[in-house]
Amino acid sequence: MLLLLLFGMALAWFLQKKLYQKNWQKNLRIQVSFQDSAIYEGEESTLKEVVVNDKLLPIPALELGISMSRNLEFDREAKANASITDQSYKRDVFSFLFHQQVTRTLPFQAKKRGFYEITGAHAVAYDLFFREGLYSDYPQQTQMYVYPRQVDTARIQMICRAVSGMVLSRNRLYEDPFEFSGIRDYRKEDPMNRINWKSSARMGDLMVNQFDATTSVEVTVLLDIEDANILREEAQVEESIRITSSLAARMVKNKMNLWVKSNAKDEETGEELRVHLAAGAGKTAELNRKLACVQLGGNLTGSAEFLHKEAEKELTGHTYVVVSKNRTDEVREALHLLSGAQNQVLWVIPYLPGEEVPSEQNRAYTAIGWEVKPWK
Incomplete structure (x- = not known):
């Protein structure tokens, strides 16, 4: 009886094993x-x-x-x-x-x-x-x-104001209907759709809206990710990428035409990263996808050479925002060349807490230190 029971159990085990092997x-x-x-x-x-x-x-x-x-x-x-x-x-x-x-x-x-x-x-x-x-x-x-994480709005707004100041001071030839700057007295050549009727009623005279020019120019953001030091400074490079992403989103939202260029490799093309964002267009997702895929290290164009190549294009009256942690004499010389032909250059320098605050005094460009703050 016991043998039959053991045989039955063995047979059941064998059959279910084969059943599961074949059908699971x-x-x-x-x-x-x-x-x-x-x-x-x-x-x-x-x-x-x-x-x-x-x-x-x-x-x-x-x-x-x-x-x-x-x-x-x-x-x-x-x-x-x-x-x-x-x-x-x-x-x-x-x-x-x-x-x-x-x-x-x-x-x-x-x-x-x-x-x-x-x-x-x-x-x-x-x-x-x-x-x-x-x-x-x-x-x-x-x-x-x-x-890339979007940096604090108040901090990025500081850079946006600096860029807007450069743009507005350079070109007021063409009014931008999105950049309201105040009201003034009506002149006979003003079109009727410029009249501010509420202000006119309050002032007792016809008043018209006036606008500043921002979309008549193009801004280029140059992102430098070279990290050639023996001790890697990945935190500053990652913050440079975040600044670029956040700045691009804010500037496009503010109706500015924007180029983002970098010595980082575009993973899709293998070439250096280049993205054009038209004013108000929803292409920031494309930029963020490319920035998400950026690999640090590797065979990159050096910081100074990257800036020199842009300066060789000899653009006139252009506005540049350079985001780079690298404070070398070669970079400073390249920035000086980039500012030629009446170009305006803003240099954003990420640095770690405890490091000396960057202090760059140069008539050719404006420098802003950006402390890399920890986040969870």
Whole structure:
């Protein structure tokens, strides 16, 4: 009797083993996806896991493993089943009856800009006796951009005011209908649509709106990411990228035409990064995608050479904003050349807390120190 029982158990184990080996993957679907296609540094998002067992065969235990960059940090609860090395490895266990779907969302915070993707998931299923793991890989295709964090509005506004002052002082030949600067007395050559009727009623005389010129010129932001020092200064370079992103968003919103140029490589073309943003146009997402993909280091054009190449174009009456941490004599000389032909140059210099505040006195350009403040 005992032998029959043991034989029956062995036969049952063998049959269910073969059954699971043959059928556990049938109608088993696994999908891993980022909730958002793009977020900013410091923002939170979620990773969604959807597992469907659409068959009559139950799966007592299914271990799902995925790996993604440790720059995407899971929250405390989701981190419980994660191990972190150069990547963050996440393992979750599911249990299925027949025709069942389970969905889980895993919150995380983006700690660093970049382009992140998950290309595969690894599944391990167990039979009814939990004696043998059955392995399989499930290709995935989900990706997300983490844009450079936008810096404090009040701080970036300081740079915008400096740039606007340069632009407005240089060119008042063409009025910009978006840049209201006050009212004045009516003149017979003024069109009727310029009359400010409320002010006219209050003043007792016809008054008209007057505007400043900003869109009649173009501003170029030059982003320098060279970091050739023995001790790397990644914090200043990353802040330079954030300043560029934030400044571009604000200037385009303020109806300025803008070029962003850098000695960073464009990951799509392999050439140096070049993006044109028309006044008011919604192309800041394109710029942020390119900035998210910028890789530090590598074979880059040096800071001074990068500025020299721009100066060789010999533009006249142009406005430049140079964002660079590199305070070398060669860079200063290049800035001096860049300011020729009545160009105006604003140099934004990121520096770390505790470092000497940059003090640059030069008639050829204006320099502004920018302290890199920590963030969580």
